[in-house]
Amino acid sequence: MAKKTKTPEREETFHILDSAHTDPVRLKREREKARALRKTQWWLDRVNRGICHHCGGKFPPEKLTMDHLIPLARGGTSTQGNIVPSCKDCNSAKGLDTPVDDLFRQLEGERQAREAGVAGAADADGADEGEDS
Numbered sequence: 001m002a003k004k005t006k007t008p009e010r011e012e013t014f015h016i017l018d019s020a021h022t023d024p025v026r027l028k029r030e031r032e033k034a035r036a037l038r039k040t041q042w043w044l045d046r047v048n049r050g051i052c053h054h055c056g057g058k059f060p061p062e063k064l065t066m067d068h069l070i071p072l073a074r075g076g077t078s079t080q081g082n083i084v085p086s087c088k089d090c091n092s093a094k095g096l097d098t099p100v101d102d103l104f105r106q107l108e109g110e111r112q113a114r115e116a117g118v119a120g121a122a123d124a125d126g127a128d129e130g131e132d133s
C-alpha cells in the first residue's frame, strides 16, 4: 500500500448537547467538509464496497448514505474516523442517537425492569386479584 492513511483524529466527545456543537457556523463548515469527503477516493472505495456500517448488509452504492457516527449536532466532525457508509434504514433509524445513547437507554431499561420487578413482583402473574366484595 503506497497510500499513507492519516490517523483519524480521535474524538474525545462528551455526549451532551453543547451550544458550541450546534453552532451554525461550525455545522455549516462540517457539512461542507462532509460534502468534500464525499468526492474523495476514500469515500468512493467505502461506498463501492457496499457494506452498511451498522447492519453489515450489502447495498448498491446509491443506497448508501454518509453517516456521522457522532452526529455533528453532538460535536462530531466530518473526519474519516467519524464518517461511515450507512444504508438508509439504519441512517433514519439512528437519528441523533449515538452508541452511547443506546447504552444508556439499555441501562435505564434494565434499571426500570429491576425496580418494576421488585415493586411489582406479586403483580407479575396474579393478573386477577379478584375483587370479590
Ligand SMILES: [Zn+2]
Residues within 6 Å of the ligand: 052, 053, 054, 055, 056, 057, 086, 087, 088, 089, 090, 091
Ligand atoms: Zn444498515
